[in-house]
Amino acid sequence: MSEKKFKNIFIEGPVTSAFVGESIAKHSAQTEIGAHSIFLGQVRKDVIENKTVAAIEYTTYKEMALEKMHQIREAIFTKYQLTCMHIHHSLGMVKAGDISLFVFASSPHRKAAIAACEEVVERIKTELPVWGKEVFEDNSYQWKENSITSKLSNL
Amino acid sequence: MSEKKFKNIFIEGPVTSAFVGESIAKHSAQTEIGAHSIFLGQVRKDVIENKTVAAIEYTTYKEMALEKMHQIREAIFTKYQLTCMHIHHSLGMVKAGDISLFVFASSPHRKAAIAACEEVVERIKTELPVWGKEVFEDNSYQWKENSITSKLSNL
Amino acid sequence: MQIKILVFGQLTDIFNSREIRLGVPADTNNLQAELHTLYPELADKKYLIAVDKQTISSNTTLTEGCTVALLPPLSGG
């Protein structure tokens, strides 16, 4: 029952494109970086049984999610030669067309940045205790399920 | 000797972080998109035999590069389910810490966006007739060579 | 002598709450039996159990002060 504080990855509402631009700009002083790999998850306006998704409302088990994210981060930094990695996930309402996930991996070389970014995205989708409620335009809703959910397990 | 005009990918000078942010913002109306994968190439301040890279000056064989890029784009759209893809490469001087390559692939699903972005970056590095001259702080220079260059061939 | 049970995602629709408290069951098997009696709909749902933020894969002893979480299929990102 450690009370260790892990780095927060959650923000209220969408990730803005301006925030992404500013995050990129901050890296120009880190001149050992040769490659940035960025993943952005955008809320799709899916149509499900004639109802259109207006937004996804995200909730999390924050204490567990931040501890899990910390473990994922440590594993990725051990595996890949990264200069830095930044992760931001939305909580609350994110409208269709807006961004709910921002993963940003930077490395001297492209292969490490690309592979690390991809692996983190996969692990976030399959291991992070976050839930999305798809809210339709008529205010009804359904709970989203990512395709693979069995990987949530003890490390 | 076709006079067909291919889409231009070249810009003079660096890709700015604001430009990347604006490019992302433009996609919020495309609500079938669920995933963006972005690669940014940043000029490293490498130290080579005690000399520090201040900038890379890029030149190209433009007619051939745009035709090649068009072929790569067609192949990628055939192979992956993409909503759109945007590519920007710098020409002229790009200072260390600034961005010289911006690849942006968007798809309903993450796997297509990520794989397409990675493949395009690899093909740009190995097939596009572009040359970088590493200019050191003392104004001397050396010509950069990407590790794999043998893939430049007829399609 | 209670344990805290955190409820997430679609399971909150069954519990009408994000948190309940119960007298400490001996282990997670006992807890599940009790929950399925209290909330029959839960028995049809797919979910994992985490004890103190660690998901479990077999029956686990519970003690006072434990935090149990019920985790339905994930959908982050």
Added chain:
Amino acid sequence: MQIKILVFGQLTDIFNSREIRLGVPADTNNLQAELHTLYPELADKKYLIAVDKQTISSNTTLTEGCTVALLPPLSGG
């Protein structure tokens, strides 16, 4: 009756130019021989030849109006 020869990257240091013109050689083997005589340093360089924007992997006939390009190792991105 000339062909245009475009020169790129580090090869521009040898040619001191990005473009030269020569009388039409019969084929790319003849062209290479002529270039290596005119620019001996070129013989030590690694480069590909493109004829009308297509890189070639074997000897290729040249005709008037052809554009030949000499492509040293790439370094874009």
